[in-house]
Amino acid sequence: MKMNKSGGRLHWLLALQAVILMLLASSPHVFADEALDQAVLKLQSPKLMEVRQALPLLKDSESEVADELLAALLTSDLYRSRADDRLVVMGATMPGGVEVRRLDMATEPPGLTEPEIAKKGDFRRVATNNAMRRQIRTLIATRSLQHKEVSRRLNAVNQIFDKLDEDNVELIQSAFAGEDNAEVKALMQQALQLFRLQTGALGDQLEAAQNLQDSLQPAVVNEFRSLRRELTDIADTRPLTAQEKLLQRAASDGIRKVEEKAEFYSKVENLFFGLSLGSVLVLAAIGLAVTFGVMGVINMAHGELIMLGAYTTFVIQQLMPQQVGLALLLSIPCAFVVSAVVGMLIERGVIRFLYGRPLETLLATFGVSLILQQAVRSIFSPLNRAVESPDWMHGVWQINPIFSITYNRLFIIFFSLMVFFALLLVLKKTSLGLRVRAVSQNRAMAQAMGVRSAWVDCTTFGLGSGIAGIAGVALSQLTNVGPNLGQSYIIDSFMVVVFGGVGNLWGTLVAGLSLGVANKFLEPFSGAVLAKILVLIFIILFIQKRPRGLFPQKGRAVDG
Amino acid sequence: MAELNPARFAGTHRKAVFDAGTNWFLGVLFAATLLVTLANQLLPPDSPFHVATFTVTLLGKYLTLALLAVAVDFVWGYMGILSLGHGAFFGLGGYAMGMYLMRQIGDRGVYGHPELPDFMVFLNWSELPWFWQGFDQFWFAALMILLVPGTLAFVFGWLAFRSRVSGVYLSIITQALTYALMLAFFRNEMGFGGNNGLTDFKDLLGFDLQSDDTRIGLFITSAIALSLGYLLCKWITVTRFGRVMLAVRDAENRTRFSGYKVEHVQLVVFVLSAMIAGVAGALYVPQVGIINPGEFSPLNSIEIVVWVAIGGRATLYGAVIGALLVNFSKTWFTGVMPEVWLFALGGLFVFVTIVLPQGISGLFRHLKKKQGDPPIGPDAPVHREATA
Numbered sequence: 001m002k003m004n005k006s007g008g009r010l011h012w013l014l015a016l017q018a019v020i021l022m023l024l025a026s027s028p029h030v031f032a033d034e035a036l037d038q039a040v041l042k043l044q045s046p047k048l049m050e051v052r053q054a055l056p057l058l059k060d061s062e063s064e065v066a067d068e069l070l071a072a073l074l075t076s077d078l079y080r081s082r083a084d085d086r087l088v089v090m091g092a093t094m095p096g097g098v099e100v101r102r103l104d105m106a107t108e109p110p111g112l113t114e115p116e117i118a119k120k121g122d123f124r125r126v127a128t129n130n131a132m133r134r135q136i137r138t139l140i141a142t143r144s145l146q147h148k149e150v151s152r153r154l155n156a157v158n159q160i161f162d163k164l165d166e167d168n169v170e171l172i173q174s175a176f177a178g179e180d181n182a183e184v185k186a187l188m189q190q191a192l193q194l195f196r197l198q199t200g201a202l203g204d205q206l207e208a209a210q211n212l213q214d215s216l217q218p219a220v221v222n223e224f225r226s227l228r229r230e231l232t233d234i235a236d237t238r239p240l241t242a243q244e245k246l247l248q249r250a251a252s253d254g255i256r257k258v259e260e261k262a263e264f265y266s267k268v269e270n271l272f273f274g275l276s277l278g279s280v281l282v283l284a285a286i287g288l289a290v291t292f293g294v295m296g297v298i299n300m301a302h303g304e305l306i307m308l309g310a311y312t313t314f315v316i317q318q319l320m321p322q323q324v325g326l327a328l329l330l331s332i333p334c335a336f337v338v339s340a341v342v343g344m345l346i347e348r349g350v351i352r353f354l355y356g357r358p359l360e361t362l363l364a365t366f367g368v369s370l371i372l373q374q375a376v377r378s379i380f381s382p383l384n385r386a387v388e389s390p391d392w393m394h395g396v397w398q399i400n401p402i403f404s405i406t407y408n409r410l411f412i413i414f415f416s417l418m419v420f421f422a423l424l425l426v427l428k429k430t431s432l433g434l435r436v437r438a439v440s441q442n443r444a445m446a447q448a449m450g451v452r453s454a455w456v457d458c459t460t461f462g463l464g465s466g467i468a469g470i471a472g473v474a475l476s477q478l479t480n481v482g483p484n485l486g487q488s489y490i491i492d493s494f495m496v497v498v499f500g501g502v503g504n505l506w507g508t509l510v511a512g513l514s515l516g517v518a519n520k521f522l523e524p525f526s527g528a529v530l531a532k533i534l535v536l537i538f539i540i541l542f543i544q545k546r547p548r549g550l551f552p553q554k555g556r557a558v559d560g
Numbered sequence: 561m562a563e564l565n566p567a568r569f570a571g572t573h574r575k576a577v578f579d580a581g582t583n584w585f586l587g588v589l590f591a592a593t594l595l596v597t598l599a600n601q602l603l604p605p606d607s608p609f610h611v612a613t614f615t616v617t618l619l620g621k622y623l624t625l626a627l628l629a630v631a632v633d634f635v636w637g638y639m640g641i642l643s644l645g646h647g648a649f650f651g652l653g654g655y656a657m658g659m660y661l662m663r664q665i666g667d668r669g670v671y672g673h674p675e676l677p678d679f680m681v682f683l684n685w686s687e688l689p690w691f692w693q694g695f696d697q698f699w700f701a702a703l704m705i706l707l708v709p710g711t712l713a714f715v716f717g718w719l720a721f722r723s724r725v726s727g728v729y730l731s732i733i734t735q736a737l738t739y740a741l742m743l744a745f746f747r748n749e750m751g752f753g754g755n756n757g758l759t760d761f762k763d764l765l766g767f768d769l770q771s772d773d774t775r776i777g778l779f780i781t782s783a784i785a786l787s788l789g790y791l792l793c794k795w796i797t798v799t800r801f802g803r804v805m806l807a808v809r810d811a812e813n814r815t816r817f818s819g820y821k822v823e824h825v826q827l828v829v830f831v832l833s834a835m836i837a838g839v840a841g842a843l844y845v846p847q848v849g850i851i852n853p854g855e856f857s858p859l860n861s862i863e864i865v866v867w868v869a870i871g872g873r874a875t876l877y878g879a880v881i882g883a884l885l886v887n888f889s890k891t892w893f894t895g896v897m898p899e900v901w902l903f904a905l906g907g908l909f910v911f912v913t914i915v916l917p918q919g920i921s922g923l924f925r926h927l928k929k930k931q932g933d934p935p936i937g938p939d940a941p942v943h944r945e946a947t948a
Contacts, residue, residue, distance in 0.1 A: 543729060
């Protein structure tokens with residue numbers, strides 16, 4: 001038994017050793033880039049001929065840094081040190097010298113160091129001439145067209161779209177043969193067709209125009225427009241030939257199709273913006289829906305609980321500035337706890353004495369909100385603080401050339417839906433939720449059944465407040481964090497709850513999303529501020545018509 | 561629990577306009593106005609009892625705010641409508657006065673345009689918008705000071721009361737109302753000077769606004785307006801109509817079932833209160849010299865409610881005491897230690913609602929109760945609101 005065990009361990013150790021050895025042995029081979037090594041040697045030479053010989057070597061290099069060297073060479077920003085011939089990329093002129101980034105061949109893979117300040121006189125420019133620069137441009141384009149990442153290749157083709165010429169087209173044609181990604185291939189095809197449309201004979205143009213009917217590229221549409229204009233101008237002087245007429249029609253069709261699509265996508269974009277705005281509203285309002293809707297307590301400090309959540313995010317990010325993403329994930333539970341504790345303190349210290357007197361509760365919690373605001377102002381200064389977003393929330397999801405979605409908005413939508421359903425689950429499926437619903441429907445009866453209603457009040461208030469804190473985490477990713485953050489959301493949140501129907505979480509969801517969408521669809525006609533005013537007026541009128549909101553609570557519990 | 565205490569109303573029919581509270585209030589107000597005026601006019605500036613014109617204007621400003629508090633007490637204290645949007649009516653009255661004062665500047669503005677105010681010249685407007693017509697006449701402006709807030713209150717109140725929106729819902733939509741107005745007035749396109757509002761006033765009815773005499777005059781006018789507003793509200797509350805108001809406050813549904821048109825009573829009182837607030841705003845603007853959309857901010861409106869709560873509801877003089885006290889301390893705090901002011905104000909909100917639900921005047925009443933004269937203010941949480 002014992003032998004067996006140690007024998008097993010021995011096996012593991014041996015295996016581990018083998019793996020380590022393999023890694024050690026293979027690592028120089030993985031990163032070895034002889035082409036780059038040689039290219040650097042050539043670039044360090046003062047002779048133009050040698051530098052020119054470096055270019056094909058750079059083309060073959062597998063390192064990312066080769067792109068940076070080429071780009072620097074193109075803009076004449078590549079220098080070598082007078083002292084030891086090391087290559088540097090020169091940046092902006094700063095007080096006390098220039099910014100330089102040194103080429104560091106020791107790291108794996110080789111790269112540029114962080115910028116430092118140095119004297120310009122210590123470096124010599126690496127010589128280039130016009131013929132070389134043309135060659136470099138082609139090299140850069142080729143390298144990116146044949147890059148191993150699809151997104152880089154797409155990007156490269158997109159960049160060529162705006163400045164198609166013989167050289168570029170040749171590049172694309174040669175890259176097209178070796179391309180295996182369908183998306184990149186289609187895009188290249190479009191670029192080639194566009195070039196035919198721009199330069200070809202009439203027959204070619206007609207064929208290209210028909211091939212490009214479904215393209216959404218702005219460059220294609222622009223070309224169609226100028227073609228149509230040209231043809232109209234020609235039509236003023238002489239009747240068009242049959243082929244010209246066909247081309248004119250193809251161009252018009254292409255423009256019409258793109259315009260139809262553009263209109264459709266702008267609607268989709270509005271809808272998406274509206275949903276993301278609406279989900280912010282939902283997030284800000286569902287905490288309130290719990291305290292106001294379920295408990296009947298007007299908490300004017302709700303906005304400040306959101307603000308506390310946002311500041312918690314800020315503080316945690318200050319504590320761990322290196323890990324933005326982790327800090328954000330950590331701040332969700334932390335913000336929940338901070339806001340929930342503050343909320344429970346408010347309930348125990350103030351609201352408890354005012355049950356049954358909603359107007360007084362409103363005033364007292366407003367006082368609390370002023371105190372919280374001023375406290376934050378005193379602690380963190382009245383200035384707005386910026387909270388960084390992690391990398392995975394940056395960026396754009398480019399669905400097609402005229403429609404894209406930003407990731408942070410997408411995240412907000414999913415996040416608020418998650419919070420919503422989590423809350424729904426808590427209220428419907430847990431015993432706490434059961435008690436909360438019991439107390440909100442009939443307090444006296446619930447007490448008679450043994451529910452400790454005071455304790456339920458306190459927890460419910462903590463739950464609603466904690467969700468406000470989570471909303472603050474989300475808001476910190478959209479706007480700056482400041483002492484007035486909460487105030488700007490409190491009226492909107494009340495509107496959402498009242499519009500959706502008090503005591504109804506689904507109502508809050510529908511109301512928040514539809515108000516957000518309505519806001520965004522009104523904006524193009526009326527401007528952002530007026531849209532907001534119109535929505536407010538609409539809600540004021542709506543409450544007159546249906547004082548209990550979209551989805552009123554039914555049953556005997558509701559007793560006006 | 562739902563029973564009304566008959567003793568609460570016993571003897572209230574004897575109430576006259578000039579009861580002890582009113583007499584005291586008018587007496588003190590008259591004496592203070594007289595003293596301040598004399599101290600400003602007759603005493604030499606180096607006398608320790610001399611009141612500087614700056615202080616007089618400050619006092620005048622407080623009196624207009626006190627009038628605003630009376631208007632809020634009139635709807636809240638006597639009829640139970642907690643309006644968180646009275647700043648809107650105050651601001652509209654102020655803007656009407658501001659528009660008149662702007663037109664009086666004439667060609668003395670920075671750009672020297674004979675008709676257009678500076679900000680319109682700045683925005684490249686070529687002619688006066690239609691809603692600025694007529695404001696060069698004082699009678700028209702005076703009419704608008706009453707009509708604009710009154711009309712808004714009428715339309716808003718008619719919609720709200722007809723569909724029986726009450727309690728907290730009403731409070732929140734009045735807050736939305738003033739919030740919407742604030743957003744609207746911040747827009748330059750509205751033609752009310754946007755962010756900066758209306759300012760750089762020169763004269764009022766031919767009197768130079770910078771001169772000491774005009775400032776004393778405005779102070780005295782504010783005192784008179786406050787007395788008249790007080791008397792008007794007081795008179796209404798002791799009439800039969802006033803009894804119905806109290807009934808609406810204490811048991812809205814019972815009043816309705818007894819055959820009274822509750823929404824009519826609410827509408828009349830709400831509109832009247834809005835007009836008084838408008839007058840207060842109109843007197844406020846020439847004394848502070850500026851009106852901007854900040855007056856519409858929800859915080860301002862809710863602050864008014866706190867003045868009334870601190871002074872004590874349903875007494876009118878309590879509202880005045882609260883307004884003066886809070887504004888004095890606001891001026892003092894913001895001068896000495898501005899960062900503490902919001903703590904103090906917030907603390908007051910909490911303290912008054914929990915510890916002192918009847919405000920300062922509740923303390924007076926406590927003393928009076930021993931003499932067997934029951935008050936007409938709300939002395940217990942009204943149960944009806946609990947289900948609203």
